[in-house]
Amino acid sequence: MQKIYPAIPVLKEDEGKIIEISYKPEAKYLLSAGQAISRFLNELKNGRIIGRKCYGCNRILVPPRIYCEICFKATDEWIYIRDIGKVVTAVVSYITVDARKAEKHEVVGIIEFIDAPGQGIFHRINVNPENVINRKIFGVTVRAVWKNINERKGDINDILYFEPIEEIK
Template structure:
């Protein structure tokens, strides 16, 4: 309905689009990539396939980061030594997400969290998710452990860890 008599307005329906009354053009991008994982992330993903979490050690800053990298972003010296870390850690921060990536509302939230991994320097860890827990129980500082996919199903991906659960 036209609420302003001085401005002509034409309402559109879905049928107007499907019947060609409104001109538009659809297009779809075929963009496909296959990123080389490289030395550090390649080792990290290989470690996950084997059921271990790897980090790298900076001899100048004397710190361990995970996921590993080949250069320390603070001192710009190479990080050549890989170290095996525990599969336990502590929740640095988390969120309860009631909307999925494709904008669907859900009643049971997804729980992304940054996990500081035991053995890495304070503040170092990676993004993952929390499972096997009531959303109301999750808290910053909560101790967690990785729940792994069965070895035969692991493929060298961050999702080789299914989620972290409360210890």
């Protein structure tokens, strides 16, 4: 009889030649997010969105970067922006962030910030999936809905989702 292992069929003549060891590592590590993203995450914990201004190409970079990828100059100053943007793209997802089947659908997409044209983040959008399927959500103005201040951790999920602040037509 043939034993089946994940993605690799094992033939009868190969039985006993394969060793399988399962363990759960207890890896402890620290990862620095860097100067710009660390500040960005700290500001999210405070319910604010911050970017970096590049005077070389006159853009506000969100998420912030210390060097501009367009003109290759160091960015010049920190700029707070409003948590308001427009939906650039959206999709109804049935897959979780760790690639498992979701119990319930989730609408996710790119939000372009009003105060930082051409810049945005990928996040959850609290809308009826029909508005994505019929393409009515694109271009709609949305605002961030934040976790309660005592629940924030300093990560992107401190923003629960974005929701429309105008009627979807």
